[in-house]
Amino acid sequence: MPKDTRDDLLAAIEEESVRLTNFVANLLDMTRLESGTLDLKRDWIDLGDVMRAAAARAKKLWPDRPVALTIGPDIPLVRGDSSLLEQVIFNLLDNANKYAPPGEPVDIEVKSEKGAAVLAVTDMGPGIPEQDLERVFAKFYRGVEGDGRRAGTGLGLAIARGVVDAMGGKIQAESPIAQGRGTRLRITLPAANPKETLEG
Secondary structure, X not given: OXXXXXXXXXXXXXXXHHHHHHHHHHHHHHHHHHHOOOOOXXXXXXXXXXXXXXXXXXXXXXXXXXXXXXXXXXXXOEEEOHHHHHHHHHXXXXXXXXXXXXXXXXXXXXXXXXXXXXXXXXXXOOOOOHHHOOHHHOOOXXXXXXXXXXXXXXXXXXXHHHHHHHOOOEEEEEOOOEOOEXXXXXXXXXXXXXXXXXXX
């Protein structure tokens, strides 16, 4: 078998292995969420670190997809599980990658707003119909890609909502963003109590 063919096959095997691993992890997380057995830590989280880690994973998996990361000033600490939150952000990036046009950047941002931390992932794909802005968080709901195929497994956003709710926050979808297109998935998390932070 020619080297180029072997390389293509190995790349395809690696890509499908990652996809299967993510699928199984999502299934396990969904099961734990529904049964109330998800082990949610309550550590102090630097959201800048979480966003950088999720962006790095995305860039490694989708090198042709530009990811624009913006970290605002004075981001408050929040309390929760940094590993699960990183997976949530990665799920949002995975979702955006499915819908954004080839070569179009996906924007991720974290900022301080009215005493809370706000994280957002924005793509300029076809957007979400108004009647589906809440339904996208239902288990097994799947949108349609630009080529008409059903996208994903329908678990990523359901898990994201479960984790964010468990951390005392909220997640919502906004669409369109500009010129009748685009989707922004926005997470709001309560800032840490400064007194509690100092006392540990």
